[in-house]
Amino acid sequence: MRGLRQGIIGLACLVLAAAPLAAADLVVQVTDADGRPVADAVVTLAPEGVAAAGTPMPRRNEVDQRNETFVPYVQIVPRGGEVAFKNSDLTRHHVYSFSPARAFEFVLAPGQQSDPVRFERAGVVAIGCNIHDRMVAYLYVADAPWATLTDAEGRAVLSGVPEASYAMRAWHPRARPGRPEPSQKVTVGSGANQATVSLALLREPSRQLDRDRARY
Amino acid sequence: MRFRSRLVLFLIAVLAIVQALTALSVYGFTRRALIAEGKEQLAKSATVFVRQLASVSEHATERVRILALDYALRVAIAERDRQTVLSALRNHGRRAGAARMMLVELDGTIAADTLEQMASAQSFAHSDLLERSTEGSAAIIAANGAAAYLLVAVPVLAPVPIAFIVAYMPLDDALLAQLQELSSLPNAIELAVANGTGGWSVIAASSKYPSLVGEVPRLGTEPPGEADLVEAAGREFLMLTTRLETTDQRTPMVAVLGYPLDEALSPYRPVLLALAGLLALGLVGAIMGAVLIARGVSRPVEILARQVRRIEAGDYTASTPLRQRDEIGELSSAFSTMARAVADREARIQHQARHDPVTGLLNRQSIEALIAARCAARPGEAGALLSLGLERLHEVIKTVGHDLGDNLLKDAAQRLHLSVDTSLIARVSDISLALWLPGADEATAIATAARLIDQFQEPYQEAGLAIDAAAAIGIALYPTHGTAVGALLQHADVALYAALGSEDSISVYNPLADPHRPERLSLMSDLRDALERDELFLAYQPKLALATSRIDGAEALVRWQHVKRGLVPPDSFINLAEQTGNIRRLTRWAIASGVAQAARWADRGLALRVSVNLSVRDLGDPELPRRIGDLMAEHTLAPDAIALEVTESALMGEPDTAIAVLRRLADQGIDLAIDDFGVGQSSFAYLRRLPVRELKIDKAFILKLAQSPEDRTIVRSIVELGHRLGYRVTAEGVEDQAALDFLTQIGCDHAQGFLLARPLAPEAFDHFLTTARWPARDLEAAT
Numbered sequence: 001m002r003g004l005r006q007g008i009i010g011l012a013c014l015v016l017a018a019a020p021l022a023a024a025d026l027v028v029q030v031t032d033a034d035g036r037p038v039a040d041a042v043v044t045l046a047p048e049g050v051a052a053a054g055t056p057m058p059r060r061n062e063v064d065q066r067n068e069t070f071v072p073y074v075q076i077v078p079r080g081g082e083v084a085f086k087n088s089d090l091t092r093h094h095v096y097s098f099s100p101a102r103a104f105e106f107v108l109a110p111g112q113q114s115d116p117v118r119f120e121r122a123g124v125v126a127i128g129c130n131i132h133d134r135m136v137a138y139l140y141v142a143d144a145p146w147a148t149l150t151d152a153e154g155r156a157v158l159s160g161v162p163e164a165s166y167a168m169r170a171w172h173p174r175a176r177p178g179r180p181e182p183s184q185k186v187t188v189g190s191g192a193n194q195a196t197v198s199l200a201l202l203r204e205p206s207r208q209l210d211r212d213r214a215r216y
Numbered sequence: 217m218r219f220r221s222r223l224v225l226f227l228i229a230v231l232a233i234v235q236a237l238t239a240l241s242v243y244g245f246t247r248r249a250l251i252a253e254g255k256e257q258l259a260k261s262a263t264v265f266v267r268q269l270a271s272v273s274e275h276a277t278e279r280v281r282i283l284a285l286d287y288a289l290r291v292a293i294a295e296r297d298r299q300t301v302l303s304a305l306r307n308h309g310r311r312a313g314a315a316r317m318m319l320v321e322l323d324g325t326i327a328a329d330t331l332e333q334m335a336s337a338q339s340f341a342h343s344d345l346l347e348r349s350t351e352g353s354a355a356i357i358a359a360n361g362a363a364a365y366l367l368v369a370v371p372v373l374a375p376v377p378i379a380f381i382v383a384y385m386p387l388d389d390a391l392l393a394q395l396q397e398l399s400s401l402p403n404a405i406e407l408a409v410a411n412g413t414g415g416w417s418v419i420a421a422s423s424k425y426p427s428l429v430g431e432v433p434r435l436g437t438e439p440p441g442e443a444d445l446v447e448a449a450g451r452e453f454l455m456l457t458t459r460l461e462t463t464d465q466r467t468p469m470v471a472v473l474g475y476p477l478d479e480a481l482s483p484y485r486p487v488l489l490a491l492a493g494l495l496a497l498g499l500v501g502a503i504m505g506a507v508l509i510a511r512g513v514s515r516p517v518e519i520l521a522r523q524v525r526r527i528e529a530g531d532y533t534a535s536t537p538l539r540q541r542d543e544i545g546e547l548s549s550a551f552s553t554m555a556r557a558v559a560d561r562e563a564r565i566q567h568q569a570r571h572d573p574v575t576g577l578l579n580r581q582s583i584e585a586l587i588a589a590r591c592a593a594r595p596g597e598a599g600a601l602l603s604l605g606l607e608r609l610h611e612v613i614k615t616v617g618h619d620l621g622d623n624l625l626k627d628a629a630q631r632l633h634l635s636v637d638t639s640l641i642a643r644v645s646d647i648s649l650a651l652w653l654p655g656a657d658e659a660t661a662i663a664t665a666a667r668l669i670d671q672f673q674e675p676y677q678e679a680g681l682a683i684d685a686a687a688a689i690g691i692a693l694y695p696t697h698g699t700a701v702g703a704l705l706q707h708a709d710v711a712l713y714a715a716l717g718s719e720d721s722i723s724v725y726n727p728l729a730d731p732h733r734p735e736r737l738s739l740m741s742d743l744r745d746a747l748e749r750d751e752l753f754l755a756y757q758p759k760l761a762l763a764t765s766r767i768d769g770a771e772a773l774v775r776w777q778h779v780k781r782g783l784v785p786p787d788s789f790i791n792l793a794e795q796t797g798n799i800r801r802l803t804r805w806a807i808a809s810g811v812a813q814a815a816r817w818a819d820r821g822l823a824l825r826v827s828v829n830l831s832v833r834d835l836g837d838p839e840l841p842r843r844i845g846d847l848m849a850e851h852t853l854a855p856d857a858i859a860l861e862v863t864e865s866a867l868m869g870e871p872d873t874a875i876a877v878l879r880r881l882a883d884q885g886i887d888l889a890i891d892d893f894g895v896g897q898s899s900f901a902y903l904r905r906l907p908v909r910e911l912k913i914d915k916a917f918i919l920k921l922a923q924s925p926e927d928r929t930i931v932r933s934i935v936e937l938g939h940r941l942g943y944r945v946t947a948e949g950v951e952d953q954a955a956l957d958f959l960t961q962i963g964c965d966h967a968q969g970f971l972l973a974r975p976l977a978p979e980a981f982d983h984f985l986t987t988a989r990w991p992a993r994d995l996e997a998a999t
Contacts, residue, residue: 097374098294098374098378103294124376126375126376127375128374130287133285135375173376176350202350
């Protein structure tokens with residue numbers, strides 16, 4: 001049932017995208033307070049007022065655990081999307097989340113893959129491993145129609161965005177916890193649209209210390 | 217101050233000063249070095265302390281972080297199970313040694329507090345700490361009144377921060393003790409927080425030391441970057457204050473690090489003690505050395521001083537010079553030489569002072585002193601002083617000269633030495649030697665003297681001359697003839713002169729015969745006064761004219777009623793007056809007095825001729841006749857009212873001037889009588905040359921007239937011869953009637969004597985005239 005419905009929505013999106021509507025691309029440059037490009041930042045775009053169908057996002061996602069690292073580090077999951085955790089390491093991993101958006105925990109034996117976890121509530125879900133403290137990954141459960149991650153240059157490209165005004169939000173793991181995401185208004189016109197977002201980030205990720213010290 | 221004391225004092229002072237300066241500089245140097253070292257150490261310690269505090273906080277953080285990673289705790293926190301969270305916090309807090317644990321929400325609200333059972337929903341005060349801890353962890357010191365804590369905040373990661381755990385790690389004495397154990401921190405550490413009044417309150421301290429907090433500069437003053445020297449409870453500390461980072465800049469905290477100087481110095485105390493010991497040892501050594509050196513220097517000087525004092529006192533006995541080769545030794549030998557020279561010279565002077573240069577014998581002064589000393593040393597012992605004179609010495613000197621006279625005396629001294637065993641021989645005058653015979657009585661002295669005279673039998677031979685010096689000896693006996701040596705010597709001389717004039721060459725002093733008795737001198741001056749004070753008077757002895765049985769004259773005799781001595785015998789003072797040249801005044805007075813008396817008698821109609829005695833010296837006075845003439849004229853007296861008497865011996869051998877005086881008196885009509893006729897050596901041939909009118913037969917022939925037929929013959933012969941030659945004859949010393957009758961019978965002109973009357977004062981004489989059996993001749997009868 002659930003798979004069927006998703007398939008329908010996806011189809012609809014495709015149809016919509018194909019429609020000869022006036023649509024444009026939005027390139028968002030995300031920097032930190034010092035102007036340096038910020039990678040792995042989530043940029044979301046939500047139309048003001050009416051809801052609009054955005055770019056369809058994959059509903060089934062996967063988080064692999066390789067070399068005691070969650071891969072990918074940040075992943076956007078559409079609300080209602082599922083994520084399966086896979087253990088590609090030779091050690092066990094005790095995956096957990098205490099995030100209000102979705103709390104869970106389970107142990108994955110080497111080579112084991114978890115049942116997909118479904119995320120019904122929008123928000124950031126911080127995932128950790130209780131065995132390996134420095135393992136962390138973020139699932140951004142997005143409610144917005146458009147959401148994407150910045151590349152290494154801190155550039156996020158949102159394509160096929162209808163010309164209109166939007167509330168643009170940006171999030172990054174190093175954003176201060178407990179603070180609302182900064183939001184700014186963008187108006188997408190025809191042609192190439194540019195926007196910049198400056199994020200106030202913590203200088204050091206908390207676990208960076210441990211990483212630096214540990215020599216194993 | 218004596219030299220020795222000065223030297224000792226100086227050495228001690230120098231040593232003490234040097235030692236004290238050494239000790240002071242050592243102490244000062246040590247102290248400075250210690251202070252420098254202490255400052256460095258304190259600076260290091262401060263760094264270490266801050267680092268340790270940081271380390272403590274890191275450890276605490278680590279512990280808390282591990283707690284925060286506890287899965288169960290994280291589940292409880294995520295699930296907001298407050299009770300579980302609280303109990304877990306308590307449990308873990310105990311593990312970590314925290315005094316208080318808190319769970320703080322991301323928004324700063326306190327979700328749980330181990331000190332509060334109920335959630336108070338207060339905000340955590342130190343939000344900045346939380347802010348910092350989101351980047352890992354944070355620790356800071358927070359002071360709360362009298363207590364301070366290390367606040368450690370750690371985020372609870374799930375895996376992103378979901379809350380903070382805050383642990384209060386107490387900063388207390390125990391922590392300080394732990395820190396001190398762990399490292400080489402100084403013993404004196406205090407943690408202090410600024411109090412409301414600007415001062416500092418101690419939060420934690422190592423209790424062993426007095427608190428230095430009082431010395432910390434007040435809040436608002438920048439604490440010095442370097443350690444400071446302070447004093448607390450009488451002890452010196454180097455103090456360094458380090459500001460600690462705290463949560464609140466309004467309540468600053470400091471760590472006060474102290475470095476006790478005395479303790480740091482204590483390892484050097486034995487050094488100082490050793491120095492003090494060395495000082496004491498050095499002082500003792502210096503004193504001993506100084507005393508020794510000073511003695512070495514000052515003892516010869518003292519000996520020298522004693523030597524000089526002895527010389528000063530007159531003791532020249534060769535003090536052995538010091539056997540030193542230095543200046544003092546030279547000085548000492550110079551002193552010795554000088555003392556010997558002075559002694560020699562003084563001996564020479566003394567010898568000269570005591571001895572006669574010619575004979576080498578003692579002189580008078582020294583023999584006097586020696587005899588006196590000897591007599592004083594042996595009281596009760598008798599002795600005899602012999603004075604030896606050479607009768608011809610004066611002659612010898614006059615004819616041959618003093619040299620031979622001196623040789624003669626020297627020879628005499630040698631002869632004395634030959635026969636007498638006494639050293640006490642002296643030359644006492646130009647012509648005499650004195651000799652002391654200790655213990656000799658009169659007989660021994662005379663015997664010795666005789667032996668001595670025998671020594672001079674051999675004449676003295678020199679240059680072909682043989683001189684018989686004719687020695688004579690006078691003897692004075694001690695103590696019979698005097699106890700004073702001077703008097704004794706004088707008496708011996710008197711005896712010597714007596715011996716020189718007599719046949720016997722030895723004479724013992726006879727005090728009765730001594731014409732040089734001292735009282736005569738005083739009598740002399742008394743006589744002069746007596747003349748002025750009318751103490752003299754004339755006594756009159758009546759003369760009886762045998763042919764008429766009438767008193768027709770009187771001999772005036774000078775009498776002296778001395779105020780103290782009573783009636784002075786006329787012989788003594790008249791002789792004296794003659795010898796001392798006062799006789800002329802006496803005669804002048806007697807003549808004036810006699811003339812006046814004769815005038816008074818003449819006025820009363822009495823024809824009494826007054827006879828006045830003249831001395832031979834009066835005859836040398838050419839003014840005498842004129843003066844008598846003037847007196848007679850003054851009293852309008854006839855020349856026969858006065859007669860003058862001169863003794864027979866006085867006239868012998870007188871020069872022509874005297875005879876001229878007598879002639880002028882005779883020319884004036886004044887009769888002259890020869891007194892004491894018959895005992896002298898005058899001859900009638902000589903008398904014939906003199907204008908004499910009367911002879912007075914000496915009483916020696918008259919006194920025994922009744923018994924002695926010879927005397928009767930002599931008197932009768934004198935009277936007859938006198939009458940034939942035209943002299944009147946007077947007999948003196950008529951004391952009995954038989955003599956008077958005899959004299960009357962042979963035709964003697966006048967009689968005088970006790971039979972008639974003694975010499976009488978004028979008043980008594982007048983009385984005598986009225987009562988006597990012989991009336992006085994009056995003027996009618998005379999004319």
